[in-house]
Amino acid sequence: MARRRSVGAAAGSKGSLKFPPPSGPWGALQALMDDGGQVTLGAISGIPAAAVASMPKGMLAGLMRREGESWNDLLLRLNDAVMQAVVENSVINELHL
Numbered sequence: 001m002a003r004r005r006s007v008g009a010a011a012g013s014k015g016s017l018k019f020p021p022p023s024g025p026w027g028a029l030q031a032l033m034d035d036g037g038q039v040t041l042g043a044i045s046g047i048p049a050a051a052v053a054s055m056p057k058g059m060l061a062g063l064m065r066r067e068g069e070s071w072n073d074l075l076l077r078l079n080d081a082v083m084q085a086v087v088e089n090s091v092i093n094e095l096h097l
Contacts, residue, residue, distance in 0.1 A: 017055075017086050028082040029053065029075070032060070039078070041071070050095060051078045053085075060085040061092040 021027035049065035061081035081092040
């Protein structure tokens with residue numbers, strides 16, 4: 001499924017993530033939560049399995065769990081999507097809500 005990108009309040013705004021993020025597989029997610037953001041996992045508006053990363057000003061990334069994808073792999077993709085959203089100052093949205 002292709003990612004839909006739109007400009008958002010990801011980087012360069014008050015409350016944007018601090019870089020470089022902590023090392024390890026969850027570095028961007030750790031930086032997000034350390035900076036007041038949150039990660040939500042579960043069913044969202046009819047989507048049975050999703051992961052959303054957001055800051056107080058809005059969503060950075062929203063991903064749907066792919067068929068056969070483990071939760072671990074979904075979280076790794078979410079970590080990468082958060083990094084991409086901050087670097088590109090965009091929102092990564094697979095949810096199409």
